[in-house]
Amino acid sequence: MHFLVIGNPENRRLHSFIVEVDALKECSHSVISYIDLLDDKVKLDNYIRPNTVVKIDSPGENQTVRKKLIEYGKINIQHINNAFLSEFGRICYQDEWYRGFFSFLLDLKDKFSPFKLHFMNSIDSILIMFDKVETKKLLNQNKILTPIALDNIYNYTELRNQMFNKKIHNVFIKPAHSSSASGVIAFRTQGSFVKAISSVELISDQGDVRFYNSLKVRTYTDEKSIITLINNFLLGKVSLEQWIPKASFKGLSFDFRVVVINGKARHIVARTSKSPITNLHLGNARGNLSEIVTHISNERFESIKAVAENVAKCFPDCLYLGIDVLISANLRHIMVLEVNAFGDLLPNLIDDGETVYEAQIKASIQKWSKHETI
């Protein structure tokens, strides 16, 4: 079996994956970089062999790729300020990036169409997962619980009004196309009190306001900054939903990242945090899963796995998914927070003797090796 990986070759994701492929005698790999595809330098025939499985990996953590994807969108290019793009960590053009990523992946689908290939995750599903609003709709159509959504909100005043009317005091504002919690804001209010928690760093300099990703989760309590922050992100497409207090254990709140492979919940980490934003790169740690499972009960843990497996059924053309699931403070409600197309980077995590990547490769072999496709 041959694995063709689309990714950024310098990235550790891609490296770890191909090491695992090469460890198996019956498998080979080739890599196509996003840069080469974006520069139209690739002749696909050279990379495709009989029985090829395609893994489309993350384009992230590469500034040049990001810039080229934004340009690929071909809309309002004259409005794109290259200086913003080259500034490290600056949050900008998230919707433009998605527009480019969307057309890029659709074109890639066309380029692949003459070949008989297996896709670990289909391009169509990847595009849905990179739109949190669409993903939530799909989950809700399939009766999967997610935090209640607030719709049609384009500024802070509308947000406050809708929160007031719905008696919702805590919300999450998530840019629809962001990853790694970029631009995510947890906002809460009670009476005249307001508070926003976010990894976004707001820098205000003589009327010039800029937003950066940072590794520190910040708390904003002055309403002026909060209005600036929230209004900026409400300009783009956002998924706005109720912030559900998560269950806690030993002083930290937690949720779960569940990797479902071939329909089965496999690798699971409990993400523990002192803040409502639990992403592991923000100083949060993997919790002791067995202790947490004991704390919530095995039965509830099985329900969490079942919910994740139901999510996977909504994406039947995906071999693997990284699904974030919460259990509410009093352990009564299990809800899906996010579905991640590239949520499989969980180094050193073993389930049933396999790392995530090993499990993906074995599952591909099991699923597709019997068919000869060319």
Added chain:
Amino acid sequence: MVHDNLEIFNGKFVSDFIPNETQVDFTNHTYRLRLDFDSIENGSTIDELIHSFAQLPNIHQCQELIIGQWSFDSGSEGVVNALVNLKEGFKNLKTLFIGDITYEEQEISWIQQSDLSPILAAYPNLELLQIRGGTSLSFSNLKHDNLKSLIIQTGGLPPNVIEEINNSHLPNLEKLELWLGDENYGFESKIEDLDIIINAGKFPKLTYLGLKNSFLQDEIAIKISQSRILGQLHTLDLSMGTLTDLGANALLRNPAISNLHFLNLDHHYMSDEMMEQIKSLGIPVSMNDREVEDDGYRYIEVSE
């Protein structure tokens, strides 16, 4: 920030009580009554929840009770009223915690308390009262003959409560733990206002004193080092605040410090040298979570 709900209280496991669902076992479990996010929206009230709990046939076995999140926009008056009205059922209640609310559920400074004296009057056998949240907290009449422990956890303890403690009648109090908090979140007292608590005499049976989570932590340590109260304590808790070498050094000068069974100095700003000196006292000490100044500022652990 308070991140955790209680898991064990009075040596028993804490479970949320869910009407018509929970198999109640008062021997091994302590029950918490709280509203989840959805019950708050769909109009359920803490009053209903307390009443359905009080209707359990074996409610008289209930010795501990925890009240968690009760609402977002009302104070604890409703909780107080319900507990006062239902005092016959809870006649064996010894331990009560009002406000087991985590940071994810609500900011500590946003928790709205109320006058809790009616609870003290209605429950003469109460031994432990724990409160979280200082906003609107008061004790119009702080008198109780049997109360052994009073724990008030706040991000800013309002001045009226300190005054009420100074004028209280709690002859059997053994443990007093006050999270004093930050001046931006309601703490407005001066260090002198703590004199009555710190100077021996007010609470003759007091053996556990926690004056903590304070930006005046050094001043408090200095006052305590100058008081005879150290002679009667087995536990001194000055954790969660802004303690530096200044306050710690003062403590070292009072020989009675060596009589403590436990000294809690977690969340502090002491130097390595000072931590060594504290260790060399030879008494059980905790000095976890050493903080570093942030641009010249020192922060307490829980404020907003």
